[in-house]
Amino acid sequence: MSDMASQAVQHAAEAFPQTQELKTHNHLIDDKAALDAAWEQDGYWFFRDVLDKAAVARLRQSWIDELERNRVIDPVGSSATDKSVAYNGGSLETFPFRMEPIAAKRPWVQFVAEQPINAFFTRLFKDDPFWVPVVEYRATPPQQDRTKSRIDAIHQDGPFSPGIPFRICWIPLAEIDADIGGLMLAEGMAADRVSYHPKVEGGSNGAIPLDAIPADRWRRTTYQAGDVLLMNLWTPHTGLANRSDRFRLSMDHRVMAKGDKCPLVGIIEDISESHVVIRNAQGEHRLTIDPETYVRNTVGQKLNGTAITDFHTIGSEVIIAYDGDRASVVRPPH
Numbered sequence: 001m002s003d004m005a006s007q008a009v010q011h012a013a014e015a016f017p018q019t020q021e022l023k024t025h026n027h028l029i030d031d032k033a034a035l036d037a038a039w040e041q042d043g044y045w046f047f048r049d050v051l052d053k054a055a056v057a058r059l060r061q062s063w064i065d066e067l068e069r070n071r072v073i074d075p076v077g078s079s080a081t082d083k084s085v086a087y088n089g090g091s092l093e094t095f096p097f098r099m100e101p102i103a104a105k106r107p108w109v110q111f112v113a114e115q116p117i118n119a120f121f122t123r124l125f126k127d128d129p130f131w132v133p134v135v136e137y138r139a140t141p142p143q144q145d146r147t148k149s150r151i152d153a154i155h156q157d158g159p160f161s162p163g164i165p166f167r168i169c170w171i172p173l174a175e176i177d178a179d180i181g182g183l184m185l186a187e188g189m190a191a192d193r194v195s196y197h198p199k200v201e202g203g204s205n206g207a208i209p210l211d212a213i214p215a216d217r218w219r220r221t222t223y224q225a226g227d228v229l230l231m232n233l234w235t236p237h238t239g240l241a242n243r244s245d246r247f248r249l250s251m252d253h254r255v256m257a258k259g260d261k262c263p264l265v266g267i268i269e270d271i272s273e274s275h276v277v278i279r280n281a282q283g284e285h286r287l288t289i290d291p292e293t294y295v296r297n298t299v300g301q302k303l304n305g306t307a308i309t310d311f312h313t314i315g316s317e318v319i320i321a322y323d324g325d326r327a328s329v330v331r332p333p334h
Helices: 003-014 032-042 053-069 100-105 107-113 115-125 306-311
Strands: 044-047 129-140 167-172 182-186 218-220 228-231 237-240 248-257 264-271 275-280 283-288 317-323 326-331
Touching: 032 044, 053 100, 053 107, 053 129, 053 248, 100 129, 107 115, 107 129, 107 248, 115 129, 129 317, 182 228, 182 248, 264 283, 275 317, 283 317
Parallel strands: none
Antiparallel strands: 044 228, 129 248, 167 228, 167 248, 182 218, 182 237, 264 275, 264 317, 275 283, 283 326, 317 326
16 A cells, blocks of 8 residues: 555544444333433433344345345355355445335335334333334445545434434444444434534535534444434434445334324325325325425425425325424425
8 A cells, every 4th residue: 555545544544533332221211201311311322132133133134135136245045144244345336325125125114013123112112113214224335445534424314304303213233343333423412402514505404524523422332233223313423434344234214102293104196386195094184385394305405396396206105294284394205
């Protein structure tokens, strides 16, 4: 490696802040008041070894099948995959980084319906869980350009989904150590519900700069299959680039208690700049859209005028937060 390349790698490494260990909240599971206090104070709940490992393994199999199909891992057969899935150096030219083939199969539906998974979240919320269909499936290969920063994009979910008070639910599907990267969050920065996103051209939210977050707030751990991390909408967080020789496997979802003010989820039957009509199992719902309605696309950009109907089309699924008969947020599932 040349001196210049070595210096670039060193600079990228230095851009990664030192982190402290995540708190674990297992001991608070049956104490709602203490859980609520930790949610406000810490900005997250981290539970170690609470999800049924057999259910997680069945979910993970969709990732393994896709990686084998793309020939980027060697067939694993009966080998355990909860610790690692090694990258074999195969071409990533056509690799589906957003895991669209898995997304099309919606394996989360079967996973959250499994009895031990549903039982855990029911116990946690003291209520039935409501799963908002905003799901990301990730099988992140080793970072190819090691001169780049390890930080993907620091962000908060709150500014992009106002009016939908879901909890971010991040589930590691195999071991994720410091080299593999995974999720890093800023502890204790959610209670004031302040957006740290700078405004960029067009009024949208830019990525949060690293120096906007106090260096001593960053937390992560070595995650294992069976763990689950739930985050406050206003907790700054980021993914860390994978510097290992393995794939990083995870799923992040959005969950609420059914007793919360849950959004409407349904299929668009009609939509214009001034209204949207959707249908779901409960029937038809018509809501008005006004200039203050946050109608957004998959990357959080606010849509106006004909851009609304260009993006949101009849027959597509949509998630809507509402006040009475007015839509406050209209967003796609992804």
